[in-house]
Amino acid sequence: MRITEVEAYGGVHDPASHAFTRTPRSEIMYGRAWRLYVYRSYGMHFCANIVTGPTEEASAVLVRAGEVVDGIDLARERRIGVKDAQLARGPGNLARALGLSLADLGTDLLGPDGVRLGDPPVTIPEISAGPRVGVSKAADVPWRFWVRGDPTVSAYRRSPRA
DNA sequence: AACATGATTCGCT
DNA sequence: GCGAATCATGTTG
Numbered sequence: 001m002r003i004t005e006v007e008a009y010g011g012v013h014d015p016a017s018h019a020f021t022r023t024p025r026s027e028i029m030y031g032r033a034w035r036l037y038v039y040r041s042y043g044m045h046f047c048a049n050i051v052t053g054p055t056e057e058a059s060a061v062l063v064r065a066g067e068v069v070d071g072i073d074l075a076r077e078r079r080i081g082v083k084d085a086q087l088a089r090g091p092g093n094l095a096r097a098l099g100l101s102l103a104d105l106g107t108d109l110l111g112p113d114g115v116r117l118g119d120p121p122v123t124i125p126e127i128s129a130g131p132r133v134g135v136s137k138a139a140d141v142p143w144r145f146w147v148r149g150d151p152t153v154s155a156y157r158r159s160p161r162a
Numbered sequence: 163a164a165c166a167t168g169a170t171t172c173g174c175t
Numbered sequence: 176g177c178g179a180a181t182c183a184t185g186t187t188g
Contacts, residue, residue: 007169016169018184025184042170043181049169062169092170134169 001075001088001098002121005065005146005153007132009049011058016135019058028106029058036107036115038100045092048100050109050117064091064133064144067152074099085151125150 009017011029018026018039028037029051037049037060053059066088068075075087075097088094095101098115109117126148131139133154146153 009169018169021185023185039169040183042168043183045170047169064169090170132169136168 001066001068001070003063003066004150005063005144007062007064008143008145009060009062010143011053011060012056014141015137016132016139016141017058017060019060026058029060030056031106034109034117036100036104036109038095038102038105040102041092046095046100046102047091048095048098048104062091063094065089065146065152065154066094067150068097087152089152090154 009019011017011019012022014020019029022030025039026037028035029049031051032055033051033053035051037051038046039049041047047062049060049062051058051060068084068087072084072087076082076084078099079087079093079097082093086093088097100115104115107114107116109115127145128148129142130144130146131142132144
């Protein structure tokens with residue numbers, strides 16, 4: 001799938017990051033980069049992050065939305081009654097469309113099995129930036145990035161926190 | 163061992 | 176637009 005919306009988390013220096021205080025849950029983020037950090041949110045949803053920083057820094061990128069371009073039939077099965085453009089709209093929905101769960105925690109995204117990172121796009125699309133969604137701390141940092149005008153980007157903003 | 167809360171979503175108004 | 180659902184993790188006693 002083509003990623004269209006992400007949110008950056010600055011690891012140990014970012015109050016909004018799960019890695020701000022070191023816990024067993026976020027332990028994976030302190031490890032090698034290009035591995036998957038999956039966590040459960042609000043009991044029922046999963047969110048998928050890509051660890052990006054060097055060891056001990058715990059930087060990560062939350063994948064918030066994407067356009068399903070491969071295995072779309074499978075994605076439709078997992079998200080019955082949803083339009084194609086919204087199959088992976090929102091972090092929880094995206095994880096469901098891709099079939100991600102805690103079983104994928106720690107997957108090497110450069111490795112051969114399971115979910116992995118594809119090649120970068122040939123032409124870089126226009127990117128917009130804005131405040132992060134759903135975080136109560138440091139929401140003023142404009143670290144949400146999305147492809148401008150893309151229909152698969154989550155349209156709704158959460159209650160604005162100044 | 164108990165309590166509070168959340169990197170959300172869906173449904174009803 | 177607003178509020179409930181729902182439970183593992185983190186925090187406090």
